Amino acid sequence: MNKVPTDNAQQPRGTGQADAELRLRQVWANLPGWGALAAVNHSTVGLRFMLTGAGFFLVGGLLAMLMRSQLALPGNTLLNAAQYNQIFTMHGTVMMFLFAIPVLEGMAIYMIPKMIGARDLLFPRLSAFGYYCYLFGGLIVLSSLFAGVAPDTGWFMYTPLSDAEYSPGPGPDFWLLGITFVEISAMSAGVELTVSILRSRAPGMTLKSMPILAWYILAVALMIIFGFPPLILASVMLEIERASGMPFFSVAGGSDPLLWQHLFWLFGHPEVYIIFLPAAGVVSTLIPVFAQRPLVGYGWLIFSLVLIGFISFALWVHHMFTVGIPPLAQAFFSISSMLIAIPTGIQLFVWLATLWNGRVVFALPMLWIFGFLVIFVCGGLTGVMLALVPFNWQVHDTHFVVAHMHYVLVGGMFFPMIAGLYYWLPHFSGRMPSETLGRWAFWLVFIGFNMTFLLMHLTGLLGMPRRVFTYETGMGWDWLNLLSSVGGFVLAAGVAMIIVDVTVHFRYGRRVSRNPWNAGTLEWALPMPPATYNFVSIPAISNRYPLWHDGALPVSIEAGDHMLPDASHGRRETLCTAAMSGAVRSVIHLPGNSWLPLWAALALAALCIALLASMYWLSLAVAVIAAVWLLRWSWVNGLHKDAAPYADDEASAQLPLHSRTADGPGVWGMVITLMANATFFLSLLFGWFYLRVVSPQHIVSEGARVDMPLLLFGGVLLTLASGLYRNTMARVREEKGTALLRRLLLVLLFGLLHNVALGWVMVTSTLQMFVLTHDALIMFLLMYLSFHSLLCWLLTVLQVLRVRLGYVSAKLPYELVVLNPMWTYSTVVYWAGLAAFFAMPLVWPAS
Amino acid sequence: MAFFTLVLILVSALWIYAMRRQPERDNAGRQEKAWIIGGGIILPSVSILVLLLVSIPVGNLMSTLPTAADDALQIRVTAHQWWWQIDYPGGDAENTLATSQNIVHMPADVPVHLYLTSADVIHSFWVPRLAGKLDMIPGRINELQIQADEPGIYRGVCAEFCGLAHASMRFEVHVHSREDFARWLADAQRQQSGNAQSRAEDMEDIPGE
CATH class of the missing domain: 2.60.40.420 (Cupredoxins -  blue copper proteins)
Known part of the structure; x- marks a missing residue:
């Protein structure tokens, strides 16, 4: 297993290995000059994510400084209400969406392949695409600030304040469009990290021998997949409402303002853990290193991760304790909010227990982790206090909550992240940062932070509400606010010192040799800084701390003693392994540098801007261009015929290329994406049932407003198409029958008729979709179904062309198989949608 | 409030002690399990139970309308x-x-x-x-x-x-x-x-x- 005999390994060491490394370098290099924009490599993309995130962090920090300056004195006139409202909205938005999540994604994108023994993530162009969506979306959101039309309704965008009547300006549009655009990057990272962690680990690395950070990132990636769709749905609906008047949230149409709040917090609470868990993963990674012993309670941590994952989706209503919900619901969400203390407690004591019996090295990263502990525990305790409903009624929407939230987010995310920064800095630069500057920075941040926010608890208890741009003197808030503001500037000075330290260290830092902290995980086996292909050869791993287990591993990796030690074929390759056992299944050939992600993201950015300018015809045109780029991408998606020509003797080769199998990462990517999509669909059903059951004044339209028989007939056609596709794939898998082309054409025919039928239903419907929420939701469902049917059909057309051109065949079935779950999904949501929207009301009429 | 402060100080002190202390090699495994179960499960569970016993009656008192x-x-x-x-x-x-x-x-x-x-x-x-x-x-x-x-x-x-x-x-x-x-x-x-x-x-x- 360990040493696969290859041509290269049999050659004498020396020149042969040097040549192999040169070839690897050539194959994996980014393009020079402007070509760097076409880079898809995970190290490059990950670094870009983190640097861009740091840039947005400074913007968000600057906004915070402005707010603290305004609030330093009572009745201050530095900012007026309009400016202050824009600034606090943007501070929250920038910190949550443009800093916290992307930086942690960047960390995971950079680190995960290096820790699990892969050369790249499995969908490299998707990483690059995600990055550009993030960058352009972030810039669009930010641009509103400079134009003075930034969103000013709070980062939570509560309706009806954010709807077209009460916010006629473009502010909310910037938020809704820009942030949804940014969320594409979170979704793509979620899919990509899940599949990469499950399918591209080093040979023999079972789930139980993964480095603990991989577990954390896996949990977070799955939480992104289930957590973000409700917000995406709500944003899309609100933007449609603002642009066209379809009343999804409007009371006049029979909707309920609380629908937005439910969908928003359905996302918003998991979001907190999506931010916290990667940082906790950094803590769990660093503590064993500085205790110089393996992590105690690895299984306990995984258990607590699973618990957090589930509980975090049952907490959302605790943001809504004051909206007037029934006592039973309050009790339920109060208890579940407190239950989260158990898995968090487990993590805390796992860390303690690890330190307990270790010989702890109190280096700079540990100082930051200590700061994390103090602040986070404090934030957790005020969290339990807030979960007490009676207490919550008093302090909700006061500065107490502001203080709590910053203790949790800054303590839980910023401190561990800086610990991680100092820990991995030598990995980027080969140099150590300054211990003196680093300690100064820590104490400035720590003292400044507590001065700002510890006092803010008191300000809140004294009754100062949030989101007020000024306050009167004589309420007892004056000196507290002044001290908080001073503390804020101390904190900023500390951040500045970190930046100086990191910048300076690239030039003056002490050079260190490999693995300066004597860590045990695989990323430290690499030279510093690592090559773009990470590993010269991919070793088999059976231990959670491979470097502690086998000290000679770095040498043997570089000597090419392990798998895939050459790239003489000119392909970027990494190993595809089984999800549980880590047994090698195939060799994945990965795409290299590509401009398509940039072009596609640029087209989407243009779409955003056209929508913002309300130029709907232009936006339609740009949308078509974006679709063409994305389809082009799917077309060149591994032109396997050229990249990896099919050879006759291939059947005898030990490891097949993934394009020869029906079990490649693409199917996994598709299924995970569809899981996210299903969450989107379920959120829509949630909205439908919520309005029917809970909303006080839902208006149901009477009589049939759509052509029901045609809708059912269309469903039969779709079922035929997807059934036939499914059957064809089964035949391909069993390698019988060759009538591939004829069968696919028949699928296309059924699909076409189905699309026509569904389109006809939509055109001839008499829905009052601009008047009633009920009808607007039905139209939204029909549009959703139609989008899926059309996409399936278009992608199948492309596959038919590819079959004709020989890119795809029964022997190269990879892409055909990827499309299969999508056909099935479209059929399932079609019938489920019809059942919920049309059949259910028959048996269960609205009261 | 005093209880929360106590927990905070206790945890921080434990942490500092854990970092400073010289480990003894025997019965480490049993100790560790005791830490995790005791501190991670029993401590928060008991605290939550106490808090709920206090808060639910108070909440009921505040939320049920005393008069029709x-x-x-x-x-x-x-x-x-x-x-x-x-x-x-x-x-x-x-x-x-x-x-x-x-x-x-x-x-x-x-x-x-x-x-x-x-x-x-x-x-x-x-x-x-x-x-x-x-x-x-x-x-x-x-x-x-x-x-x-x-x-x-x-x-x-x-x-x-x-x-x-x-x-x-x-x-x-x-x-x-x-x-x-x-x-x-x-x-x-x-x-x-x-x-x-x-x-x-x-x-x-x-x-x-």
Whole structure:
């Protein structure tokens, strides 16, 4: 297993290995000059994510400084209400969406392949695409600030304040469009990290021998997949409402303002853990290193991760304790909010227990982790206090909550992240940062932070509400606010010192040799800084701390003693392994540098801007261009015929290329994406049932407003198409029958008729979709179904062309198989949608 | 609060000790398990149980309305961007005898049943010294019961961000003795029924501040 005999390994060491490394370098290099924009490599993309995130962090920090300056004195006139409202909205938005999540994604994108023994993530162009969506979306959101039309309704965008009547300006549009655009990057990272962690680990690395950070990132990636769709749905609906008047949230149409709040917090609470868990993963990674012993309670941590994952989706209503919900619901969400203390407690004591019996090295990263502990525990305790409903009624929407939230987010995310920064800095630069500057920075941040926010608890208890741009003197808030503001500037000075330290260290830092902290995980086996292909050869791993287990591993990796030690074929390759056992299944050939992600993201950015300018015809045109780029991408998606020509003797080769199998990462990517999509669909059903059951004044339209028989007939056609596709794939898998082309054409025919039928239903419907929420939701469902049917059909057309051109065949079935779950999904949501929207009301009429 | 501070100090102290202490190699495994189960599961579970035992009765006391709505004085409060409209007695619009703006008048020592709603965006009704906050949501009516023991002036604010002038959307609760309140209500009723026809138009003209 360990040493696969290859041509290269049999050659004498020396020149042969040097040549192999040169070839690897050539194959994996980014393009020079402007070509760097076409880079898809995970190290490059990950670094870009983190640097861009740091840039947005400074913007968000600057906004915070402005707010603290305004609030330093009572009745201050530095900012007026309009400016202050824009600034606090943007501070929250920038910190949550443009800093916290992307930086942690960047960390995971950079680190995960290096820790699990892969050369790249499995969908490299998707990483690059995600990055550009993030960058352009972030810039669009930010641009509103400079134009003075930034969103000013709070980062939570509560309706009806954010709807077209009460916010006629473009502010909310910037938020809704820009942030949804940014969320594409979170979704793509979620899919990509899940599949990469499950399918591209080093040979023999079972789930139980993964480095603990991989577990954390896996949990977070799955939480992104289930957590973000409700917000995406709500944003899309609100933007449609603002642009066209379809009343999804409007009371006049029979909707309920609380629908937005439910969908928003359905996302918003998991979001907190999506931010916290990667940082906790950094803590769990660093503590064993500085205790110089393996992590105690690895299984306990995984258990607590699973618990957090589930509980975090049952907490959302605790943001809504004051909206007037029934006592039973309050009790339920109060208890579940407190239950989260158990898995968090487990993590805390796992860390303690690890330190307990270790010989702890109190280096700079540990100082930051200590700061994390103090602040986070404090934030957790005020969290339990807030979960007490009676207490919550008093302090909700006061500065107490502001203080709590910053203790949790800054303590839980910023401190561990800086610990991680100092820990991995030598990995980027080969140099150590300054211990003196680093300690100064820590104490400035720590003292400044507590001065700002510890006092803010008191300000809140004294009754100062949030989101007020000024306050009167004589309420007892004056000196507290002044001290908080001073503390804020101390904190900023500390951040500045970190930046100086990191910048300076690239030039003056002490050079260190490999693995300066004597860590045990695989990323430290690499030279510093690592090559773009990470590993010269991919070793088999059976231990959670491979470097502690086998000290000679770095040498043997570089000597090419392990798998895939050459790239003489000119392909970027990494190993595809089984999800549980880590047994090698195939060799994945990965795409290299590509401009398509940039072009596609640029087209989407243009779409955003056209929508913002309300130029709907232009936006339609740009949308078509974006679709063409994305389809082009799917077309060149591994032109396997050229990249990896099919050879006759291939059947005898030990490891097949993934394009020869029906079990490649693409199917996994598709299924995970569809899981996210299903969450989107379920959120829509949630909205439908919520309005029917809970909303006080839902208006149901009477009589049939759509052509029901045609809708059912269309469903039969779709079922035929997807059934036939499914059957064809089964035949391909069993390698019988060759009538591939004829069968696919028949699928296309059924699909076409189905699309026509569904389109006809939509055109001839008499829905009052601009008047009633009920009808607007039905139209939204029909549009959703139609989008899926059309996409399936278009992608199948492309596959038919590819079959004709020989890119795809029964022997190269990879892409055909990827499309299969999508056909099935479209059929399932079609019938489920019809059942919920049309059949259910028959048996269960609205009261 | 003291309990929370104690937990914080205890955990931090343990952490520092854990980092400083020299490990002994024997029975390490058993110790570790004890830490995780004891500190990670039993400690938080017991704390949560205690907190719930305390908070659920308190919450019930605060949330269940002590008096049936019919037996209490009924007042309807409607929030607007950015002012407050108060109707007495306010079970429904037809019953309105008198209206005031930005000042809630009520008698002392009597349960007062509030019907809270909004005419535009979401606001929140909060008089810190009388009750916890409750949101005012367009299309919904939330009910809150308050009772003031002492006559006097109680300050209130809008506690849900509601747009430009949110910071200045304040109000006052004037608690009168029972006799004073009856007199005030009678006066207001007499005044307002005189110009009842023009009242609706007046309401529209009240400035936002």
